[in-house]
Amino acid sequence: MKKLKFGLSAIGLAVGMAATGISLPVVAGGPSLSEKDFEEANLMYFQRCAGCHGVLRKGATGKNLEPKNMLKKGQARLEKIISYGTEGGMNNFDDIFTKDQISKIATYIQMDPPVPPEMSLDQMKKLTKQFVPLKDYPTKPLHGRNWENFFVVIERDAGKAAIVDGDTKEVIDHIDTGYAVHVIKGTEHHKKDHAKDVGRFWYTIGRDGKVNKIDLWQKPGKMLVAETQMAYDARDIAVSGDGKYVIAGGYWPAHFVIMDAETLEPLKVVSTRGYNTKGEFINEARVAAIYTAPNESAFIVAVKETGKMLQVDYSDLDNLTITAIESAEFLHDGFFDPSGRYFQIAANASNKMVVVDTKDAKLEQMIDVDKLPHPGPGANWIDEECGPVGGTTHLGVGLVSVWGNDPINHPDQAWKLCYEVETDGAGVFIRTHEKSDYVWADQLKHPEPEVQQSVQVFDKKTREIVKTIRVTEDEGKAALHMEFNQDGTEVWVSVWNRADAKNPTGEIVVYDAKTLKEKTRIKGLTTPTGKFNVFNRANHKT
Amino acid sequence: MKKLKFGLSAIGLAVGMAATGISLPVVAGGPSLSEKDFEEANLMYFQRCAGCHGVLRKGATGKNLEPKNMLKKGQARLEKIISYGTEGGMNNFDDIFTKDQISKIATYIQMDPPVPPEMSLDQMKKLTKQFVPLKDYPTKPLHGRNWENFFVVIERDAGKAAIVDGDTKEVIDHIDTGYAVHVIKGTEHHKKDHAKDVGRFWYTIGRDGKVNKIDLWQKPGKMLVAETQMAYDARDIAVSGDGKYVIAGGYWPAHFVIMDAETLEPLKVVSTRGYNTKGEFINEARVAAIYTAPNESAFIVAVKETGKMLQVDYSDLDNLTITAIESAEFLHDGFFDPSGRYFQIAANASNKMVVVDTKDAKLEQMIDVDKLPHPGPGANWIDEECGPVGGTTHLGVGLVSVWGNDPINHPDQAWKLCYEVETDGAGVFIRTHEKSDYVWADQLKHPEPEVQQSVQVFDKKTREIVKTIRVTEDEGKAALHMEFNQDGTEVWVSVWNRADAKNPTGEIVVYDAKTLKEKTRIKGLTTPTGKFNVFNRANHKT
């Protein structure tokens, strides 16, 4: 049988993947590609499609794209779908890919999906590097800045993380990270465990599975202190309450890895492959959200395709205890309630918010919401009628759903829908702050630029939208992801220069949290997406 | 690509396997087989070789048999090895297979191993049958026999379990089970949980993954009350302390399944695929020994290839808590110490006995022993010098190793080798009884008939072999596996009619436990291997 490399080596994306050969998977009677074209299509698929449809193409957010279904559609229909997208949530790609490329991808998905290689702990260890030895770590900040109001900002397509001084609004560093960092998390305050210098160290996870450690006490230019790689494809990361461990989850291979937070040395790898709630075996059981439970010595690991929330006790890695909490598919993104006991996570394909009780390590409740809930960092606030509530945006509909989340003092409202707010367009991120009267929602999923470039703000009291803010009017740019500053007086919104992704033409727009008026624009950023305020994230201001 | 069925359907072995096609896996430049011959070789391999070498041929007890290694050896050398075996533990197969069959298997192992299909919970549910409805279960024994001294006896190649009355020595039933039942377990006394009618219900697990439920209170002919199938290839089973659940482990797929002990309805399936102690991903991570911890509401599941002992809390299946205790490869067979707290299991390829503390769910110790330890049901007794001890036979050497197993009152001797007894040949099973002065060891692994047909008995006081008992002299028969009767006055040894496996020419030889003299022979059994005395197994007399 002819062997073909799983060629992600093309952009040096996947160290080690080139080593293992795979077979050229032509389905009998189906179309085929040359090895070179197959490799190109494979890479494009991995970078642009696999996140929604899966490497093995079994489907998740996107539909199943196995040959048995694709052959029925045929080349022409597939090219059309990929070029122009569909009503049901499939993006258009005619702005990113050439006609020729789209034709290759359309052929590629009519062939059997190649299975990418595994990654062993040894491989990860070989990819671990120290840029600054532990003994040279400073004992106090080497700059005079208020680092607790720093924002760590993803510059997606530049493969960088920018550090922005929240007081002065200066971009003080652009740190080289892996390809398309997806999430960045730092050490946080914890009820039982105590990390040193909370908020000082930040850890990035890239789509390529690279993990970078950032030390905010270092001088700009020196902040990148260590690196490793724990998968070929990954999305989320977290730091243990004691600051000793970092955990990151793989989309491929389907596993999570616990690393030494000092050196990033990988210590433990645990497979998440297993059975879904229907009892079917899932090889591509990807790790979506990962958090540290604020009150327990445990990580919370959401396994997307199996609908299982894993509560992983990190107090003894050699005798690792995991509770697998059955919920619903496909688990994606979540956030804790204000007490830190309950984790609220979207099971998007089930149109549910799943609530896990981390005190008893069990399912607390499942709340029916609208199409494809997606809270991003999430939002908790107090509603006059329902008491403490949580809220989410939806990928599938312009709507914010709000539910009670205080079972102790408001048992009648707890885990029930309190109210809904209609927005102009489907969104990805919701955000608020305890000092703010407002809740902010973006509309990233809406196809029309006017809506996609606007965020909407509603009043916690009246539950009415009070302002629609057009964040940018530039073609090819989108508005997304809100983050408050340290004292809750400002809201920062990203302008993602999607079309001009190679240049620093993205920006962050800063709004006054009270007047909702624009204060300033921070320029010189390349494709800024997520951003993380040190103080708010370390103190669970969600 | 041509599709070929994973054809275990030939003997109806694997219901459901025929449904999924696999590709005919010819290695470039390597030899190949017709589809028909491939299917035949595949079946022979699955039945006779996979247990030691693995379905995916990565190696375990036997070596790696992947094409990259096999192609180097070539057809002629491979045929020789398969025909005549090797010194290092590879059996000869010239007595079981024809020259032509051996040639096909030799070619087969030079081709890529086909991956058998998965099995979903739904498939298992469809294979679940009630022969006697729950409402018709008797409320007391329907026969006047002393059922607590029954022996449940495996008739391996007949696909039956015989029920032998230990008082009268009558074979009162031959129950139809799956193909080659491997282990049978019943409800047991438990420190925390309490099952009804302890010792009444017995559960068989076959090599084909079939599970049968036997009710010893029924009249002969009516004892088989339910059936299911939980894998295509399996070895061990256990019943929860409260008698509510049955758990069985798969060799393929690599998972364990928890069933309702009343109906055998499969409730939960958990994959055991994961990383070994070196951090390499193992797809074929087979479940070997499964037990219920006598003092905890937990199952103990040994995952052979990953070297992980899983302690599975069965008190909440929806929020299933598992502690994965890292130990050594390849975990195989084990037994509890007399306190019921410590599980002692062979990690055979590491030449270690692994000890797990089920109270704290952690690794207690690893004891270095000789080549390939294999205790079977195991043996615990009191040594004058070392205090409470455990012992094991070895597959790789004629030796019984004995270690201290009482860390509370004999901490200096605990988990250290106390002494060794040389036997004439490598064996598989060791056994004793608290009322007996002797320890019995078989020598099943020795190639010479005189030794293989003899068991050896040593004195607990003198530590010396006091008797070598030739159990049979018939050609083609082997002696194996000892079991005491209810009051400890008799020892039963199986005579396995290997060569004449289709006929009831096997027997059980009963010895006086004190005088070591033969008392009687129970005839009319087809290939008896393991046997399980109701009282001793229910009361942890190991």
Ligand code: DHE
């Ligand atoms: C698992 C996961 C998390 C962690 C959730 C949590 O911590 O609760 C997450 C969080 C995030 C966060 C962190 C939010 C926060 O404030 O904590 C951001 C900024 C983000 C920006 C994007 N995400 Fe994300 N994201 C995925 C996965 C995830 N994203 C996908 O699988 C998906 C749908 C498709 C893909 O191929 O990646 C996807 C698309 C996107 C985007 O298109 C965004 C907008 C830009 C990008 O980087 O591609 N995701």
Ligand code: DHE
């Ligand atoms: C996992 C496992 C157990 C459970 C151990 C425990 O409970 O602690 C077990 C127990 C057993 C027990 C239960 C012992 C007891 O008293 O509890 C018996 C009788 C037994 C007869 C055999 N076993 Fe067994 N056995 C395997 C697996 C296992 N056997 C194999 O993988 C192997 C090596 C090769 C194979 O392909 O099956 C194998 C060969 C054999 C035999 O050749 C024996 C002698 C006859 C047969 O059935 O094939 N095994």
Ligand code: HEC
């Ligand atoms: C943001 C998520 C997302 C991404 C990224 C994505 N898709 Fe989709 N895709 C979807 C969704 C959701 C659907 C279902 C749309 C519908 O039902 O209208 C879909 C549908 C499809 C379909 C039609 C399937 C059918 O049976 O109707 C094809 C083909 C397809 N996608 C191919 C691709 C390819 C190729 C890529 C990458 C170049 C890609 N998709 C990227 C979400 C995505």
Ligand code: HEC
């Ligand atoms: C009881 C366990 C067991 C069974 C069953 C078994 N083998 Fe083996 N096999 C071994 C062991 C152990 C070795 C290593 C022997 C040695 O090193 O001398 C081995 C070695 C081999 C080798 C030589 C590998 C090498 O690289 O040297 C081949 C080929 C082989 N086995 C094929 C088979 C086939 C085919 C079957 C079934 C028809 C089979 N085995 C059944 C245990 C087993």
